[in-house]
Every structure is written in C-alpha cells, then in structure tokens.
Amino acid sequence: MVATALTKARIWELLDEVLDPEVPVLSILDLGIVRGVQVAGEQVTVHITPTYSGCPAMNTIATDIRLRLLAEGITQVTIHNQLSPAWTTDWMTPSGREKLEAYGIAPPVDGTATGHMLNLFGQDTAVRCPNCKSDNTRLVSQFGSTACKASYQCNDCHEPFDYFKCH
Amino acid sequence: MQAAPSESTALATYSAEVRQLLFTYVVQLADTSLILGHRLSEWCGHGPILEQDLAMANIALDLLGETRSLYQYAAELEGKGRTEDDLAYLRSAVEYRHPLLVEQPNGDFAHTIVRQFLFDNFHYPFLQQLKSSPDERLAGIAEKAVKEAAYHLKWSSEWIIRLGDGTLESRQRVEKAIASLWRYAAELTTPTATEKALQEAGIIPDYAALQPAMVAHVARVLEEATLPTPPATTFGLAGGKEGRHSEHLGYILTELQYVQRAYPGLTW
Numbered sequence: 189m190v191a192t193a194l195t196k197a198r199i200w201e202l203l204d205e206v207l208d209p210e211v212p213v214l215s216i217l218d219l220g221i222v223r224g225v226q227v228a229g230e231q232v233t234v235h236i237t238p239t240y241s242g243c244p245a246m247n248t249i250a251t252d253i254r255l256r257l258l259a260e261g262i263t264q265v266t267i268h269n270q271l272s273p274a275w276t277t278d279w280m281t282p283s284g285r286e287k288l289e290a291y292g293i294a295p296p297v298d299g300t301a302t303g304h305m306l307n308l309f310g311q312d313t314a315v316r317c318p319n320c321k322s323d324n325t326r327l328v329s330q331f332g333s334t335a336c337k338a339s340y341q342c343n344d345c346h347e348p349f350d351y352f353k354c355h
Numbered sequence: 356m357q358a359a360p361s362e363s364t365a366l367a368t369y370s371a372e373v374r375q376l377l378f379t380y381v382v383q384l385a386d387t388s389l390i391l392g393h394r395l396s397e398w399c400g401h402g403p404i405l406e407q408d409l410a411m412a413n414i415a416l417d418l419l420g421e422t423r424s425l426y427q428y429a430a431e432l433e434g435k436g437r438t439e440d441d442l443a444y445l446r447s448a449v450e451y452r453h454p455l456l457v458e459q460p461n462g463d464f465a466h467t468i469v470r471q472f473l474f475d476n477f478h479y480p481f482l483q484q485l486k487s488s489p490d491e492r493l494a495g496i497a498e499k500a501v502k503e504a505a506y507h508l509k510w511s512s513e514w515i516i517r518l519g520d521g522t523l524e525s526r527q528r529v530e531k532a533i534a535s536l537w538r539y540a541a542e543l544t545t546p547t548a549t550e551k552a553l554q555e556a557g558i559i560p561d562y563a564a565l566q567p568a569m570v571a572h573v574a575r576v577l578e579e580a581t582l583p584t585p586p587a588t589t590f591g592l593a594g595g596k597e598g599r600h601s602e603h604l605g606y607i608l609t610e611l612q613y614v615q616r617a618y619p620g621l622t623w
Contacts, residue, residue, distance in 0.1 A: 241499050242420025271424065272495035274502065306505070306572075308513055308579070329406035330506055331413040339406060355502055 194262065199225045199232055206256050209248045210334055211352075213291040216249060220279025223270060231264045232257060237275045239355070240335040277355045289318045294340065294351040315351050317342035325349075373556065377490070378432040379549045380559065382442065383452035383596055385425035389443060390604075391457035391474060392418035393611055395467070403464050410510060411467070417503040424496045444615035448604045455595040456539035458603045465528035468514045469536050472576070475508035477543040480568045484560035493559070512576045519580025526582075533585055541591030544569070550596075 203222055208214045216222055216236070224235040234253055238246045250267045257265050277296035280288075285295035294315045314323045322344040330353065332339040338353040369377065395415035402408025426439035456474060461467045482504050485497035518529040544562040546554060553559045577584050594600070614621060 238420070238499070240417060240420060241424060241496075241503060242416040242418070244416075270495075271499045272491070274495075274498040306509060306512075308509065308516065308576070329410060330510060331406070331410035333409070335413055335416055339409075 194227050194230065194232065196225050196227050199227060199234070199257070199262075202256050202260060203234070203253065206249065206252045209245050209252070211288065211291065211293065213287045214284050216253075218281050218284030218287065220281065220284075221249070221275060230262070231266070232262055233266045233268060235268045235270050237270050237273075239275050243335055275355070277352065280352075288352060289316075292318050292349060293337070294318050294349060296352050296354045313354075315340055317345060317347060318349055319347040320345040373558075374432055376549050376552050376556075377558070378429055379452065380553055381425050381429040381432060381493070383549075385422050385429060385442070386451045387453040387457055388418040388422040388425065389611075390451070390453050390607060391471075392416075392422060393607060394457065394459075394461055395471075397461055398467065407464075414471070414507050414510070417500070417507070421496065421500045421503075424499070428492045428496070440615070444612045448600055448608055449598045451600065451604060451608075452596055452598060454539070454542040455592055455601055456536065456542065458595065458601060458607060459536060459539065460603055462532065462535075463528055465518050465525065466532040466536070468511055468518065469529065469532035471507070472511040472515050473536060473540045474543070475504060475511045476569050476572055477540075477565070479504040479508045480565045481560060481562075484565065488558055488560075490558050508572075512572070515576050515582075516580040519577070519582040529580075530582065533582070537585045538590070538592050542593040542596065545591070545593060547596050 200217070200222075203225070204215045204217045206216050208216060208219055211219075219239065221236050221239060222234060223237050224233075226233040236246070236249065236253075246269065250269075253267060254265050280296065288295045294317070297313050297315060315325050315327075316323050317325050317340075320342060322342055324343040325340050326343060328339040328341050328348070330338050332350050332353075336352055336355065337350040339348065340351045341348045392415040395411045395418070398408060398411040399415075400408065402411055422443070423439055426442045429442055430437050430439055456470060459466075459470055461470075479501065482497045482501035486494055486501060488494045488497070515529065518525040520526075544565065546562055550559065550562075554561050574584060
C-alpha cells in the first residue's frame with residue numbers, strides 16, 4: 189500500500205537514485221535519459237530514451253526503475269521507450285559532467301557531433317585528461333569500451349582514459 | 356523486453372496495402388542491419404589490433420540496436436503476433452530481404468573496410484533523409500541511428516585512405532577488395548517494386564536524390580587515398596532485396612539461428 193498520494197516530484201526523486209549500470213556514479217537523471225513522468229492515481233508512467241540504439245543497459249535500467257519504485261510500494265509502472273527526440277550528450281547535467289570527470293571519464297566537451305563528423309582526420313577537440321587535467325591528449329580510437337565512449341590517452345601523464353563522446 | 360515501444364499514431368491510418376508494403380520494407384532494413392552486424396561481429400576477438408576489434412564490435416552493436424527497433428516496428432505492422440525474435444531467428448533464407456553486399460564474407464581487413472565503406476556511404480545520407488519521413492516510427496529510428504552512422508562513415512572513410520595511401524601491401528589489398536565488391540554497390544540505390552511504391556507514396560526517400568552526395572564522398576575519399584575511381588558500373592549484382600541470395604546467407608543463418616532452432620523459445 190502506498191501511504192501517501194503519489195506525486196510527480198516524489199517519482200523524480202526516486203528516479204534520481206537509479207544509477208546507470210555502466211557508469212555507476214551517474215543517475216539516470218544526470219544522463220538525461222528520463223524524458224517524462226506521468227502519475228494517474230497509482231499508475232506511474234516513465235518515458236526513457238536510449239543513449240545508443242544498441243545500448244544493452246536499457247533493459248537493466250528499465251528493471252532498476254521498476255525495482256526502485258517497487259521498494260516504495262509502487263507496483264503499477266509502465267515504462268515507455270521513446271526514440272524521438274533522439275538523446276544527445278547536451279542533455280547531460282553539469283553535475284553529471286563533474287561526477288563523470290571525478291570518476292575518471294572525460295565528459296563530452298562540445299555540442300552534438302554530427303556536424304563535423306565528415307571532417308576526415310580533422311583536428312579533434314581538446315579533451316582534458318581526467319587524471320592530471322592536462323589538455324595535451326590524443327584520440328586513440330573513436331570507439332571504446334562501451335558504445336558511448338571513445339578511447340584517449342594523455343600525452344603528459346600517459347594515462348589512457350575513456351571519453352564520453354559527443355552524440 | 357521490459358520497455359514497451361511507444362505507440363505509433365500512423366499505424367492506424369495506413370491502408371492494408373500500404374501496411375503490407377511497409378512491413379516488407381521495414382523487414383528489409385532490419386535484415387540489412389542484422390546481417391551486416393552479424394558479419395562484423397565475426398571479427399570479435401580476431402581484429403588486427405585491439406582498438407579496431409573494438410571498433411567493429413561497437414559498429415555491430417549499433418547496427419543490432421537499429422535492427423531491434425526495426426523488427427519491433429515490423430512485428431507491429433504485421434500484427435500477427437510474431438515478435439522481433441521470431442522475425443530475426445525463424446525465417447528461411449529466401450525470406451531475408453537485405454542487399455547482397457552485406458552478406459559478403461569478411462575476407463581480410465581491407466575487404467571488410469570496403470564493404471563497410473560502400474554501405475556507410477549509403478546508410479548515412481539515407482538516414483538523414485529518412486528522418487523527415489511522415490512515418491513517425493521510421494523517422495524516430497533514423498533520427499537515432501544517423502548519429503551512429505556518421506561515426507561509422509568517418510571510420511570506414513579514414514581506413515580507406517590509410518590503406519590506399521599506406522604500404523604497397525595495404526594498397527594491393529584494398530584495390531583487390533574494391534575490384535571484388537564494387538559490383539554490389541548499385542543494388543543499394545536501385546529501388547525494388549516495394550521501394551518504388553513507398554517512394555511514390557512519399558514515405559521513404561527517393562534514392563536518386565541521394566546519389567550526388569554519395570558520388571561526391573566516394574570521389575573525395577578515393578582521391579585522398581590515391582586510389583583510382585572504379586569505372587561506372589555497367590552491371591551490378593542484385594536480387595538480395597527480393598530474396599535471391601548468394602550461397603553465403605545459408606551459412607550465416609546456420610550460425611545465427613542455431614540456438615533458436617535447437618532450443619525453440621529459449622530467452623536470454
């Protein structure tokens with residue numbers, strides 16, 4: 189039984205406690221993947237959008253949302269997976285970016301990438317090393333340990349690191 | 356599949372005939388991404404260097420994600436209770452509708468790069484146009500996938516340049532791959548009867564309009580790679596989009612469908 193009437197604000201608070209399974213310092217709100225919440229009586233609807241089409245974390249995130257709400261006695265939960273508007277790294281919150289860097293992953297530095305993608309061998313944006321904070325870093329590969337990351341290496345401290353690439 | 360796909364408002368408004376055409380077409384798009392994604396995943400653990408092994412696995416994953424969205428939509432269009440998994444795993448070779456290019460074997464790394472480049476050079480501009488489709492589901496899938504396809508095209512284009520303008524060995528290999536695969540490119544932009552009908556209905560992009568950008572990008576990349584432009588295709592190999600496949604597909608499906616055939620209904 190739910191003791192008090194459900195409010196949207198309460199649901200948002202609970203969703204902020206659901207962490208991304210692959211980057212467990214970020215909540216799903218930090219990432220910007222929750223696009224809307226509706227509450228009608230005891231029925232809760234949560235709209236989420238995937239970061240990447242093939243992101244294997246989406247099913248886990250949907251399960252984690254259900255489990256978090258279930259722990260509060262909320263059993264009637266519908267989760268909608270919406271593709272449009274497409275997720276972009278621009279939706280990541282400033283606090284999310286700070287947490288990401290503290291965790292050792294360089295946060296996305298400029299806007300949505302598509303515009304300059306066909307600039308072959310183009311100068312890549314300077315990405316700050318999350319370890320020693322040097323801007324003297326190099327791109328190793330546009331593809332990394334997960335779909336949302338690129339591989340970089342610092343030329344000063346030589347630490348290899350992940351970069352949450354613009355999308 | 357915990358997360359239910361959002362409802363399509365357009366679904367109800369299509370006539371039975373358009374719905375059937377769209378089903379055939381969406382399956383074609385899904386098959387294309389599935390088979391190419393499967394081919395790329397065959398590289399997993401065998402890539403020439405770790406970073407490129409990861410790159411191919413990443414691209415395979417992006418394609419598989421696009422595949423799932425498309426099969427889910429196709430299953431709804433069909434409305435006969437089949438699921439995305441039924442469509443992916445339980446059809447025979449003649450029911451697959453992807454172009455012949457994507458089922459071609461990986462060969463060496465240069466061969467895989469040329470196959471990917473020819474596909475990406477179509478996929479990226481195609482998705483850019485599909486974003487404006489009046490079909491909201493296709494537009495939404497395209498809006499998502501086009502950002503990924505941009506990374507793919509950048510990757511395969513840069514590798515064509517590295518290999519072409521690289522060593523004697525890499526150049527010979529990429530030239531051999533171009534000689535072997537170029538003949539499959541035309542099928543991508545040659546519309547089938549289904550595609551023509553959907554183009555006339557304004558639901559999917561006109562492929563002829565994509566050609567100038569595609570030709571320009573190929574010319575630019577080949578020039579930078581110091582590779583000669585292959586002569587305009589006088590004949591192309593085609594038929595995959597209508598279910599006439601090369602012998603390779605049977606081998607792919609044998610592996611791809613094995614678990615579902617051996618253990619029907621098994622879930623992850």
